[in-house]
Amino acid sequence: AKTIRRAGDLRHFSQLPLANWRLVSSDYLAATGTRIVAGRGFWDADRGQKVTVLAESLGRQLFPGENPVGQTIVWRGEGWSRTLTVVGLAADIRVCGRNPVPQAIAYVPHWLAGIH
Numbered sequence: 730a731k732t733i734r735r736a737g738d739l740r741h742f743s744q745l746p747l748a749n750w751r752l753v754s755s756d757y758l759a760a761t762g763t764r765i766v767a768g769r770g771f772w773d774a775d776r777g778q779k780v781t782v783l784a785e786s787l788g789r790q791l792f793p794g795e796n797p798v799g800q801t802i803v804w805r806g807e808g809w810s811r812t813l814t815v816v817g818l819a820a821d822i823r824v825c826g827r828n829p830v831p832q833a834i835a836y837v838p839h840w841l842a843g844i845h
Contacts, residue, residue, distance in 0.1 A: 733791065735803075736802065749832060752837050755772065767785075767817060768799075769816055770817055775816070775838060781814070783815055783819070783835050784831060786833065798816065799815065822834065
């Protein structure tokens with residue numbers, strides 16, 4: 730998991746949420762039946778663009794009371810950071826168990842595999 734923040738959030742990285750990043754093909758969300766709840770999934774026309782689709786609960790956490798679509802996030806690892814534009818929100822995936830918890834996932838298109 731890597732830290733994630735909305736652009737302009739100046740909190741120390743230790744106070745930021747963590748998100749798991751899933752590198753996916755442009756048709757992954759549709760192929761897995763993952764419902765888009767706002768915005769859209771990836772399009773082939775996005776190729777080369779720095780875009781992401783966030784899990785719904787992660788989008789709401791980063792942008793409370795706002796629409797995350799069109800907003801900018803910063804993905805940060807050790808010694809690097811990248812800025813991505815949110816193009817959509819996907820329905821949450823929940824971990825199985827007694828009290829399923831939504832996964833904090835940012836879906837990143839495969840063509841961004843080498844951006845960090």
